[in-house]
Amino acid sequence: MGVLFTMDTTKLIKDAKARFSHNSAKAYLQEKYKSKLVIAEQGGLWNADAQTIGFLNSFSDETLVVIDTFDNPVKVDRLKLLESLTTTYTNVMTEWNSEWKELERKR
Amino acid sequence: MERTRTKEVKTRGVVLFAFNSSKYNYADMAVYTAKRVKAFLDLPTTLITDVDTYKTILDDRKVFDGVVEVEPDLTNIKDQTSWINKGRYQAYELSPYDETLVIDVDYLVNSDTLLKTFDLSDTFCCHSNTHMLMHPEAAQEKMGYTYETLWATVIMFKKSERAKQIFETLEMVQNNYEHYAGIHSFIGGVYRNDYGLTIALKIVNGHTDVPSDYIPWNLIHVGKNTSVYPNQIDVQVPCDGNVYDFNTEFTIMFDHWKKSKVRKEYMLIKDMDFHVMNKDLFVGIMNG
Numbered sequence: 001m002g003v004l005f006t007m008d009t010t011k012l013i014k015d016a017k018a019r020f021s022h023n024s025a026k027a028y029l030q031e032k033y034k035s036k037l038v039i040a041e042q043g044g045l046w047n048a049d050a051q052t053i054g055f056l057n058s059f060s061d062e063t064l065v066v067i068d069t070f071d072n073p074v075k076v077d078r079l080k081l082l083e084s085l086t087t088t089y090t091n092v093m094t095e096w097n098s099e100w101k102e103l104e105r106k107r
Numbered sequence: 108m109e110r111t112r113t114k115e116v117k118t119r120g121v122v123l124f125a126f127n128s129s130k131y132n133y134a135d136m137a138v139y140t141a142k143r144v145k146a147f148l149d150l151p152t153t154l155i156t157d158v159d160t161y162k163t164i165l166d167d168r169k170v171f172d173g174v175v176e177v178e179p180d181l182t183n184i185k186d187q188t189s190w191i192n193k194g195r196y197q198a199y200e201l202s203p204y205d206e207t208l209v210i211d212v213d214y215l216v217n218s219d220t221l222l223k224t225f226d227l228s229d230t231f232c233c234h235s236n237t238h239m240l241m242h243p244e245a246a247q248e249k250m251g252y253t254y255e256t257l258w259a260t261v262i263m264f265k266k267s268e269r270a271k272q273i274f275e276t277l278e279m280v281q282n283n284y285e286h287y288a289g290i291h292s293f294i295g296g297v298y299r300n301d302y303g304l305t306i307a308l309k310i311v312n313g314h315t316d317v318p319s320d321y322i323p324w325n326l327i328h329v330g331k332n333t334s335v336y337p338n339q340i341d342v343q344v345p346c347d348g349n350v351y352d353f354n355t356e357f358t359i360m361f362d363h364w365k366k367s368k369v370r371k372e373y374m375l376i377k378d379m380d381f382h383v384m385n386k387d388l389f390v391g392i393m394n395g
Contacts (some may be wrong), residue, residue, distance in 0.1 A: 007337050009338050009358040012358070012360075013358065013360075013373055016360065016371040016373075017371060018360055018371035018372060018373040019370065019371065019372050019373070019375050020373060020374060021241060021361070021370070021372040021373065024241045024242075024243060024359075024361070024372070024374050025374040025375070027243035027380070028240060028243075028374060031238045031324070031325055031379070032376075032378070032379045034324050034325075035220050035223070035323075035324035036220075038223065038323050038324065039226075040223070040226030040227065042280065044322065045226070045227060045319075047323075057294055063151065069318075069323055070318040071318055072321045076166060078160070099377075106285060
């Protein structure tokens, strides 16, 4: 590699009179965090999203058969999966929110 | 008597294909990608290359866990020069790992996201959808008039009968590419691994979709009229090993053409992998 210098991107943006693209940045954030919300557990693949968490919360059974993101019916330990999904959701969304707020500051 | 049960330890690693052309030094790109693979995924890399290409990176050979030399297939001609991209089907046979990621050398590993692919399938998976940076509304690419293109940029496979069958079918498709170009109404001539893979996987699956074959997030492309500038330089950490503190933040700039006028737009990205379609751009990123 042996790189001795790099481009000053702030100057580059200024010189090019480039405009910050909020739509592209928002779409990039969605792409980036979508992959982080996917987790594999108990023989299935899950999206740590509001729908799945809400669904798991609406039952009281110890075990439950849930359709995973690959459309397979998977028997799961409900509370264990709920805890994993909730933790992933909280961590990822906190990170997403923080990066989104940074982006909004450029408005 | 005490009984113990030993758990079989699966080996994991990355396989890169690199064959230099008259225009590009793919081996240099492979060296850079292998270093990023080590830094972000902590996985060993095996390079599949030819003798002449390997000679150009002898000083960097320690970056690789192993190097496999093969006879290059020079029959793919693009822009009046050989583009050695055939032979990807050999990944199954030549990979020394039980669980393998095959990555294009112009894919910039910038996070540990790819480690998740090992959890997705017991046999095989690849990307079926793309997202174009700075061009989020871009349509998915179609292969002729039939299928949406699958992408050979990132492939995860585990040694298994099914994965073996997929790669054997890929070889068959490569050998009969013009025939399939006719069936699927795309322009043949220059062999594309993406098309080869699309056809092979569809054949193996009986022309149906198997959801677990597809990575459930998009392959991020840097496409036309788009430039990428690293925000920081990659720094070699002073120690005995070949360790780098890699830059993870990039400025993406896009030329938005409207009524013959160009307007520059930009955004910043960090900690996200992306595939650079323009090789000159990738070389620019490598060199800061």
